[in-house]
Amino acid sequence: MKLTLAPMESLTGIVFRRRHHEIFGGADLYYTPxxxxxxxxxxxxxxxxxxxxxxxxxxxxxxxxxxxxxxxxxxxxxxxxxxxxxxxxxxxxxxxxxxxxxxxxxxxxxxxxxxxxxxxxxxxxxxxxxxxxxxxxxxxxxxxxxxxxxxxxxxxxxxxxxxxxxxxxxxxxxxxxxxxxxxxxxxxxxxxxxxxLRLVGEIREMESSHPGLSSLMIGRAAVANPAIFRMAKGGAAAGRDEITAFHDALMADYTAAFGSVGNTVGHMKQYWFYMKNLFEGGDRLFKALLKAKRASDYEEIVRRITKELPIREEPAYGWWKPA
Ligand SMILES: Cc1cc2nc3c(=O)[nH]c(=O)nc-3n(C[C@H](O)[C@H](O)[C@H](O)COP(=O)(O)O)c2cc1C
CATH class of the missing domain: 3.20.20.70 (Aldolase class I)
Known part of the structure; x- marks a missing residue:
């Protein structure tokens, strides 16, 4: 059964796709937005x-x-x-x-x-x-x-x-x-x-209860946890260095694509709506992150988040509510 990355406008376009593939891999197929x-x-x-x-x-x-x-x-x-x-x-x-x-x-x-x-x-x-x-x-x-x-x-x-x-x-x-x-x-x-499909266990459950399906498509959870495909295939959770490298590569590529860092900060905040759920705590840092306008402030806060906060193996309840 293929595991595929959902198309998500403004999130999973060419910049995300290339870097995701390079750093985490594991998706059998990528759909363009x-x-x-x-x-x-x-x-x-x-x-x-x-x-x-x-x-x-x-x-x-x-x-x-x-x-x-x-x-x-x-x-x-x-x-x-x-x-x-x-x-x-x-x-x-x-x-x-x-x-x-x-x-x-x-x-x-x-x-x-x-x-x-x-x-x-x-x-x-x-x-x-x-x-x-x-x-x-x-x-x-x-x-x-x-x-x-x-x-x-x-x-x-x-x-x-x-x-x-x-x-x-x-x-x-x-x-x-x-x-x-x-x-x-x-x-x-x-x-x-x-x-x-938000957690590896949910993917496994679907695979075993519906063996006749041709694919499982994963969207928001792959932004929150870019290692989800790799983990579903038995690989490692996202490491701190990988997350930092992934973030920095997205930031650099978007800055090059937009021609300025100004629009990049706003764009990157969309990712954090999902990605923040992979970190433990840090409420004040994430609030400050949302408010940051200048690239230097934004980068300083990101540095603290990626260096200081404990990283979960899988995201916590965030963009969804507990049942
Ligand atoms: C921000 C955003 C953009 C999306 N853009 C597209 C799109 O371009 N094409 C599409 O078929 N679905 C789009 N979707 C829907 C996703 O592909 C997917 O069907 C949906 O998020 C449910 O899957 P998930 O729970 O794994 O995220 C988008 C969803 C979100 C949240």
């Missing part, structure tokens, strides 16, 4: 920073597309095939209003007939690589999945990765495991599970 192809049949320079095969060399990467327009999906998938990617993924899960308002992401799940037409066009277009789909169980109610499963089953989707929530759940509450399990017998293609 969504890329939106437009009517102009060319990726922009910015999109190419994410997609260029040279920058992704050495890793197994699946680019993810966000669109409801078959023509746009088709040119983009063919272009990705030319670039050497063996697979492309369609985003049917994004819950953001700006995306769903245009009928994209999980907004597409409200229109199963239109979705069926989309797939008819896409699977008829001679795209020479695998097409996988990342979906939720529905928009407002997981009973909607019955219709969606009927649509998905009609097409040669290479893998259906299910984030076991509906759009109205956003990222909160427990995943709908019962609805996920009920859906499995209806799906002829390989199925992957996604949603709230």
């Amino acid at each position: 969504f890329v939106t192809p437009t009517v102009k049949p060319e990726f922009t320079e910015r999109q190419m920073k994410e997609l260029s095969p040279e920058r992704n060399a050495g890793m197994s990467v699946v680019p993810q597309l966000l669109t409801r327009t078959p023509e746009n999906f088709i040119w983009a998938a063919k272009r990705l095939a030319e670039m050497g990617y063996p697979e492309v993924n369609l985003n049917l899960g994004c819950p953001m209003g700006t995306v769903t308002g245009k009928g994209k992401g999980s907004g597409f799940l409200r229109h199963p007939l239109e979705l069926e037409e989309f797939f008819e066009r896409v699977f008829d277009a001679g795209i020479p690589i695998r097409i996988s789909v990342k979906t939720r169980l529905g928009w407002a109610d997981d009973a909607e999945f019955e219709d969606l499963a009927r649509v998905y089953s009609r097409f040669p989707i290479s893998e259906l990765i299910i984030h076991a929530r509906v759009r109205k759940d956003f990222y909160k509450g427990s995943p709908r495991r019962a609805a996920f399990e009920a859906a499995l017998p209806r799906l002829p293609m390989p199925v992957g599970y996604n949603g709230d």
Whole structure:
């Protein structure tokens, strides 16, 4: 069963992916955060920073597309095939209003007939690589999945990765495991599970209770604990030197990418929302970290966090609440 890194916009892009692979490894596959192809049949320079095969060399990467327009999906998938990617993924899960308002992401799940037409066009277009789909169980109610499963089953989707929530759940509450399990017998293609796998024990439990799944996809927990894939394969927990090296490499790469350290501090704070849960205590330091504006203040606080605070083997309750 593959263990894959979830696509997470602004978190798991090219910078994170390269450094994660280099320092911790262990993920069998990395999904890019969504890329939106437009009517102009060319990726922009910015999109190419994410997609260029040279920058992704050495890793197994699946680019993810966000669109409801078959023509746009088709040119983009063919272009990705030319670039050497063996697979492309369609985003049917994004819950953001700006995306769903245009009928994209999980907004597409409200229109199963239109979705069926989309797939008819896409699977008829001679795209020479695998097409996988990342979906939720529905928009407002997981009973909607019955219709969606009927649509998905009609097409040669290479893998259906299910984030076991509906759009109205956003990222909160427990995943709908019962609805996920009920859906499995209806799906002829390989199925992957996604949603709230946070600890190695939870990954193991899923592997042993659902041996038929093709993959387990891990998102937020891999930002909190970048060694999670390695640990799930029997390797070591994240060490202090590794965490420091990882942080410093992200900081340096983002500073180079943004062209200034100013925007980097704000960006790095997003990572700390998850990563802080791997450290014991340090409430005052993390509060100060959130307030820090100047790069020198930020770096000084990070230095103290990574040098002084005890590191846990696995993250504590943080972005989720105890059951
Ligand atoms: C900040 C953030 C950005 C995300 N961006 C994407 C995205 O670009 N494409 C996508 O399919 N899912 C995206 N997701 C959803 C994740 O891929 C994943 O489905 C979700 O976080 C649940 O998995 P987890 O509990 O392992 O984190 C995003 C989630 C978060 C929190």
